[in-house]
Amino acid sequence: MDTAYFIETIIKIVVLLLVFSALAGFGTYFERKVLAFMQRRLGPMHVGPYGLLQIAADGIKLFTKEDIVPQNVVGPIFKIAPVITAATAFMAAAAIPFMPSFTIFGYEVHPIISDINVGILYILGVMAIGLYGPLLGGMASANKWSLISAARAASVFISYEVVSGLSLLAPIMMVGSLSLIDFNNYQTGGVGSWMIWSQPVAFILFLIAAFAETGRTPFHLIANDHEIIDGFGTEYSGMRWGLFFIGEYANMFFISFVIALIFLGGFGDGSVGGALALLGKVSFIFFFFLWTRAAWPDVRPDQLMWLCWKVLMPIAVINIVITGIVIMF
Amino acid sequence: MANEITITIDGKEIETQEGEFILNAARANDIFIPAICYLTRCSPTLACRICLVEADGKQVYACNAKTKSGMNITTTTENIERERRAIMEVYDVNHPLQCGVCDQSGECELQNYTLEMGVDSQNYTIADVDRPSVDWGHIHYDPGLCIVCERCVTACKDMIGDNSLKTVPRGAGAIDGAFKESMPKDAYAMWNKLNKSVIGLTSGEEMLDCTSCGECAAVCPVGALVDTDYIYTSNAWEHKQVPATCGHCSAGCQISYDTKHTSIDNPEEKIYRVSNEWNYVSLCGAGRYGFDYQNSDVTKDETAFGAALDAFKKADTINFTSTITNEEALILQKMKDKFGYRLVNKDAQDFKTFLRDYSVVSRSSIYGSDLEKVHNTDFVVSVGSALKSDNPNARYAFNNAVQMKGAGLYFHPVADPVVDGMSKNVVSINHAPLQEEAVLYLLLDLFGNKDLLPTKIIDYLATFHSMKTVTVTETIKEKVVTQVTKKVVNKETGEEEEVTSDVTKMVPKKVSKEVEVDDNRLLEIVGAPDKFEETLQKLLKKKETFSLIVGPDLYTHPSSQNIARLVALIEKYSAFELVMIPTLTNTLGVGLICDLDDEAGEYAIGYNTQGDYVLSALGDGDLDMPAINQQEGTLTSINKRVNPTNVAVGYGGYVLNDIANALGLKAEYTIDYTEQLPTARGFKTRKFDDLPNHYTNAGEEVRGYLLGKMPVRMKKDEHVVAIDEDQALDGTLVYLANPVRQFTPFTNKAHQLISEGGLYMSESALSGSELQVGDEVSVKTEAGEVSVKVISDNKIDGEIAYLPTFDANINSEALFGGYRFTTASIEKV
Amino acid sequence: MSFEKFKDRNVGEDGYYMVDIEDYPETGWGKFKQVASRSLKGELFVGLWVVLREMFKFDIHTVQYPKEKLPIGPRYRAVHKMLRLFESGTERCIGCGLCEKICISDCIRMDTKYDENSRKEVTEYSINLGRCIFCGYCAEVCPELAIVHGGRYENASEQRAHFVEFEDMLTPIDALKAGQQEEYPGFGAIIPGSDKSVKKTPLAY
Numbered sequence A: 001m002d003t004a005y006f007i008e009t010i011i012k013i014v015v016l017l018l019v020f021s022a023l024a025g026f027g028t029y030f031e032r033k034v035l036a037f038m039q040r041r042l043g044p045m046h047v048g049p050y051g052l053l054q055i056a057a058d059g060i061k062l063f064t065k066e067d068i069v070p071q072n073v074v075g076p077i078f079k080i081a082p083v084i085t086a087a088t089a090f091m092a093a094a095a096i097p098f099m100p101s102f103t104i105f106g107y108e109v110h111p112i113i114s115d116i117n118v119g120i121l122y123i124l125g126v127m128a129i130g131l132y133g134p135l136l137g138g139m140a141s142a143n144k145w146s147l148i149s150a151a152r153a154a155s156v157f158i159s160y161e162v163v164s165g166l167s168l169l170a171p172i173m174m175v176g177s178l179s180l181i182d183f184n185n186y187q188t189g190g191v192g193s194w195m196i197w198s199q200p201v202a203f204i205l206f207l208i209a210a211f212a213e214t215g216r217t218p219f220h221l222i223a224n225d226h227e228i229i230d231g232f233g234t235e236y237s238g239m240r241w242g243l244f245f246i247g248e249y250a251n252m253f254f255i256s257f258v259i260a261l262i263f264l265g266g267f268g269d270g271s272v273g274g275a276l277a278l279l280g281k282v283s284f285i286f287f288f289f290l291w292t293r294a295a296w297p298d299v300r301p302d303q304l305m306w307l308c309w310k311v312l313m314p315i316a317v318i319n320i321v322i323t324g325i326v327i328m329f
Numbered sequence B: 001m002a003n004e005i006t007i008t009i010d011g012k013e014i015e016t017q018e019g020e021f022i023l024n025a026a027r028a029n030d031i032f033i034p035a036i037c038y039l040t041r042c043s044p045t046l047a048c049r050i051c052l053v054e055a056d057g058k059q060v061y062a063c064n065a066k067t068k069s070g071m072n073i074t075t076t077t078e079n080i081e082r083e084r085r086a087i088m089e090v091y092d093v094n095h096p097l098q099c100g101v102c103d104q105s106g107e108c109e110l111q112n113y114t115l116e117m118g119v120d121s122q123n124y125t126i127a128d129v130d131r132p133s134v135d136w137g138h139i140h141y142d143p144g145l146c147i148v149c150e151r152c153v154t155a156c157k158d159m160i161g162d163n164s165l166k167t168v169p170r171g172a173g174a175i176d177g178a179f180k181e182s183m184p185k186d187a188y189a190m191w192n193k194l195n196k197s198v199i200g201l202t203s204g205e206e207m208l209d210c211t212s213c214g215e216c217a218a219v220c221p222v223g224a225l226v227d228t229d230y231i232y233t234s235n236a237w238e239h240k241q242v243p244a245t246c247g248h249c250s251a252g253c254q255i256s257y258d259t260k261h262t263s264i265d266n267p268e269e270k271i272y273r274v275s276n277e278w279n280y281v282s283l284c285g286a287g288r289y290g291f292d293y294q295n296s297d298v299t300k301d302e303t304a305f306g307a308a309l310d311a312f313k314k315a316d317t318i319n320f321t322s323t324i325t326n327e328e329a330l331i332l333q334k335m336k337d338k339f340g341y342r343l344v345n346k347d348a349q350d351f352k353t354f355l356r357d358y359s360v361v362s363r364s365s366i367y368g369s370d371l372e373k374v375h376n377t378d379f380v381v382s383v384g385s386a387l388k389s390d391n392p393n394a395r396y397a398f399n400n401a402v403q404m405k406g407a408g409l410y411f412h413p414v415a416d417p418v419v420d421g422m423s424k425n426v427v428s429i430n431h432a433p434l435q436e437e438a439v440l441y442l443l444l445d446l447f448g449n450k451d452l453l454p455t456k457i458i459d460y461l462a463t464f465h466s467m468k469t470v471t472v473t474e475t476i477k478e479k480v481v482t483q484v485t486k487k488v489v490n491k492e493t494g495e496e497e498e499v500t501s502d503v504t505k506m507v508p509k510k511v512s513k514e515v516e517v518d519d520n521r522l523l524e525i526v527g528a529p530d531k532f533e534e535t536l537q538k539l540l541k542k543k544e545t546f547s548l549i550v551g552p553d554l555y556t557h558p559s560s561q562n563i564a565r566l567v568a569l570i571e572k573y574s575a576f577e578l579v580m581i582p583t584l585t586n587t588l589g590v591g592l593i594c595d596l597d598d599e600a601g602e603y604a605i606g607y608n609t610q611g612d613y614v615l616s617a618l619g620d621g622d623l624d625m626p627a628i629n630q631q632e633g634t635l636t637s638i639n640k641r642v643n644p645t646n647v648a649v650g651y652g653g654y655v656l657n658d659i660a661n662a663l664g665l666k667a668e669y670t671i672d673y674t675e676q677l678p679t680a681r682g683f684k685t686r687k688f689d690d691l692p693n694h695y696t697n698a699g700e701e702v703r704g705y706l707l708g709k710m711p712v713r714m715k716k717d718e719h720v721v722a723i724d725e726d727q728a729l730d731g732t733l734v735y736l737a738n739p740v741r742q743f744t745p746f747t748n749k750a751h752q753l754i755s756e757g758g759l760y761m762s763e764s765a766l767s768g769s770e771l772q773v774g775d776e777v778s779v780k781t782e783a784g785e786v787s788v789k790v791i792s793d794n795k796i797d798g799e800i801a802y803l804p805t806f807d808a809n810i811n812s813e814a815l816f817g818g819y820r821f822t823t824a825s826i827e828k829v
Numbered sequence C: 001m002s003f004e005k006f007k008d009r010n011v012g013e014d015g016y017y018m019v020d021i022e023d024y025p026e027t028g029w030g031k032f033k034q035v036a037s038r039s040l041k042g043e044l045f046v047g048l049w050v051v052l053r054e055m056f057k058f059d060i061h062t063v064q065y066p067k068e069k070l071p072i073g074p075r076y077r078a079v080h081k082m083l084r085l086f087e088s089g090t091e092r093c094i095g096c097g098l099c100e101k102i103c104i105s106d107c108i109r110m111d112t113k114y115d116e117n118s119r120k121e122v123t124e125y126s127i128n129l130g131r132c133i134f135c136g137y138c139a140e141v142c143p144e145l146a147i148v149h150g151g152r153y154e155n156a157s158e159q160r161a162h163f164v165e166f167e168d169m170l171t172p173i174d175a176l177k178a179g180q181q182e183e184y185p186g187f188g189a190i191i192p193g194s195d196k197s198v199k200k201t202p203l204a205y
């Protein structure tokens, strides 16, 4: 491996970390604002113009808040759990091509940290590991609500792993590769060539699974909102809690990229327009996450399981079979 | 006495006495008849007419109609309802809408009856006249609020005996004639009367100059008469009412200390006023206004307590006064039993001795009657007591008996204008000091049953009688015939003619006659007025029950033993029932509980009095003690009743029981001793908490318990000695007594009563001497000397001045050798 | 401001209707049907549309307290006010003690005395607002319309004693002269039309 590649990778990692950490912050701001507007409220208004500096205020608060480790928790696990969440979220980002390659100072930059040929598998796999964050955190917290929440999180994540995997199988069969670059390239033929048209069922299934895996409304079951308790994060405070938060928002961004890349044509032909289009698509998906939160209620855990195993999974399987048959003939 | 009869009120059969007023019979049986102007124990005035009832089909006033056997009474009929409503409407005419600030609001009978009668609109009207409110000194009168029920007038006359209030013209215009037709009859008549008067002072002066009992303000059903000190300080409903017994004199009146927090900033309880069940008990000015005599701001001072214990260990004597509870007296007695202290208490000792001498004749440990009985007797005699200041309730009983168609004799060396002003049916005889025995012999002579009296006494009494010839002028009517000539118009002729006719007239004519009459020298000795015997004959008409009140002058009399026997003889051999006035609040109780000693020892503890180490509830001693309004305990009253009293205001220091406990007695609370009071002396083993303290609707006194009768083990001895006619006090005389509203330094601590004592002289005595009010004089007797200011007192008359005991700065007792009168020289300094 | 709305205390039945709530499906098939119909009917999109529409309408209802405040109803019961007589400017309170008596929190106390003008003077009057539950009984019972509720509901403080003092409650005399004292229409105020239920008392002058 040459040094330039090494340096480039390091730079890319750092940029990615910084950009998405910051984005997570902005994400909260947007979420609050969007939710507020949809609910005829104003949202944060007091810190900075239109409450813009709220993110900074929150950041300062999270960083300076006392780090409380309650008495009966299992110390090391309790401490490591948020790191797992945040780390897995960012690790998943390694295989995502955020933009088309471009040349800067005569040096061609590939805005993907590592274009591994099993990209999708990798992303799904790493995201699945993310389960350990809530699970361990909840179990180590010595708090019954945390524990219940952790159990729910585990069941939801594992179940929807199945749906997301199966739903992606059909597009993978069509593209014949696991690399996201290949997916992108498969859809360069304009809007009409987007996977969403050929695989609408897979798209919907994956979208639903994405909500479940990021734990967003209407599947926001990992936090016990109805008990006015913040689920597995109950015992966390300060920056540890912040890491969970960053993890959740980073996940949302990355899954938005994944959806855009797989189903919505990615960055298309790699032109600047394509790059902007990708950002637009990602933004829309992110906005969609917020939108649903404003509009829809949560479902019950049993309903969620029922939906997963009795509805979505069979549909996914049927979709694969049909796709296979179509490909075969 | 009256017979038990059965009457029916509203279909309910009730038992009552024949001749009882319907209202009282109903009240005693919890049947409600509206009534405003009637005061139990006083004569009905018929001012309000609201007590209308129908008795055997006839409308009568329940407060003055007497019950007859088998009477059938209906308390309300349609017509009566109309009358009552009209009466209440009339009372509301021009009555200011000022309940918001009125002191009576919440306990106002006008409010109550207006609501009771459902007055929700007004039909009557009359132009109002200006009725500005007036300040009468300790009482404030607002004629605007007055409903002219005359209860104040009645109370002052029939109960108190001051006659200080009367109705005066209101100066209002006439009632619109149309109302006469349209209004119910009684309501109109009531209004007519009401519209003519308001209340004014009998004296015509600006300020009330009476014995200041405040009873008029207490009985006032509205806010017209209010105690000046209380006005606008509180609302009736804010008070906690602490049932208690007045601690100032031996009457032991039932009172209620009305307390509430001192102010916004100070949550400590404060007594705002004293209220009473004025239908059944009347207070004097000391009881009414002398309520804040508590020993305040006291804390537990451990060093002082230690010093007190040391003093008790050193002491061999305890000097004390009788302003203590029975329980405290018992603690002292127990300390005597255990540690051999001598208990010295002059007043209780004298009274006790007097009682013992009395029992030698009477075979009864204690006098037989009480003030309640005095109220209901027809003929009352008081001997040896400055009635109005020694025991105001005895005076009220005396007056009440006289006012309710009775009569009375008042024997006392000091002339008392209040007694003289009670009624023309009271004769006061100002005998010379030391001649009390002669008075008692006179009573024996006049009223004693000559068939039963020991012959020796009859013989002795006979020595005072002689026959003498007097010229009496009699008025006889004579027939006189005169000729009168009149001019008459002849009807037939129409001319005037002179007609002469004989007219016969009866003309009174005076004739003188010589008659032999019996001359009673005793009358001369006691200084009875002329024609006393005739007056007495008149007074004694239709009198059936007799009461004799004897007072403290007798207990300290040099021949008190003989006097006690004479008193007992009167009780025994005449129709008189006897009451003795105990000198101080609990003199009777202390006398019964404590074995007292004559002489003090070397080192004395003084309790509320002098000593080498002083315990004092007055706050001026070496160790503080609680005053009676800060204690729970019992007091023995003149009515031989053991009355409970309660804590009105808090006390933070040590009590006598703490000392007793520290010395080895054992009782958690002082009141643990209540049930240990000596049964051998008539007390009962009743727990303090079980003692009631109230009156029933029938007026029955349900308070504490009555002392039991104890057998007397002394040998019977009815021997009495002759009087010494010559014994007399020469020169200027001074008496030991208090002005009205003062008894002890405790009364003098109350903020409304506080005053400086002095030498009290009557107005006539003052004008006859060179002394002026305010002059500093030195009063010197054989026993001692004090230097005091001259004070004018219009509540006494005659030459005898008096020195008070309420002012702690004047040691008056030191001037007297026991007897309450002494010769003294009074010199201006 | 017109108070008609507040004075009309008759809550009628207009504008009310029953909400029809379906029964829960019992069988599995029923459940499936419910899910299918709900998913396909596009109800979810109605939800999305509603919130999106509101976002674009941008009809914001937020009141930026404490910069902005909502007007409060005339019957609102916040920190008390003591009113003065319009004509003479003297305090209306006559010290009758009814508010003190009725207060269920026992938080009113007053000291009164007989003053130089032979009137009852309230020398001190205090409400312990730390205990007051703002029930309005005092205002309702007051015969003089002296104690009323004001609109000042912000009374956070380090000490209860700071909440309010008598001087703060009493209309300042200059405010009264400037015509700033308003009659209180809330608890204890005269009910409109009560004139009709009053029987006139005949008067003779």
Ligand code: SF4
Pocket: B095, B096, B097, B098, B099, B100, B102, B103, B104, B105, B106, B108, B109, B110, B111, B145, B221, B222, B223, B224
């Ligand atoms: S006297 Fe009675 S009715 Fe008259 S103002 Fe006073 S409380 Fe009211």
Ligand code: SF4
Pocket: B139, B155, B156, B160, B162, B163, B164, B165, B208, B210, B211, B212, B213, B214, B215, B216, B217
């Ligand atoms: S205070 Fe007593 S003595 Fe004086 S006027 Fe009133 S009732 Fe009569």
Ligand code: SF4
Pocket: B145, B146, B147, B148, B149, B150, B151, B152, B153, B199, B216, B219, B220, B221, B222, B224, B225
């Ligand atoms: S002052 Fe009171 S007690 Fe006397 S007449 Fe008037 S209302 Fe009756």
Ligand code: SF4
Pocket: C102, C103, C104, C105, C106, C107, C108, C127, C131, C132, C133, C134, C135, C136, C137, C138, C139
């Ligand atoms: S509002 Fe209620 S609790 Fe508060 S002072 Fe008035 S009566 Fe008392």
Ligand code: SF4
Pocket: C092, C093, C094, C095, C096, C097, C098, C099, C100, C138, C141, C142, C143, C144, C145, C146, C147
């Ligand atoms: S009720 Fe009104 S007039 Fe009476 S004391 Fe209270 S504030 Fe004053």
Ligand code: FES
Pocket: B034, B035, B036, B037, B038, B044, B045, B046, B047, B048, B049, B050, B051, B052, B061, B062, B063, B064
């Ligand atoms: S109570 Fe009988 S007339 Fe007044």
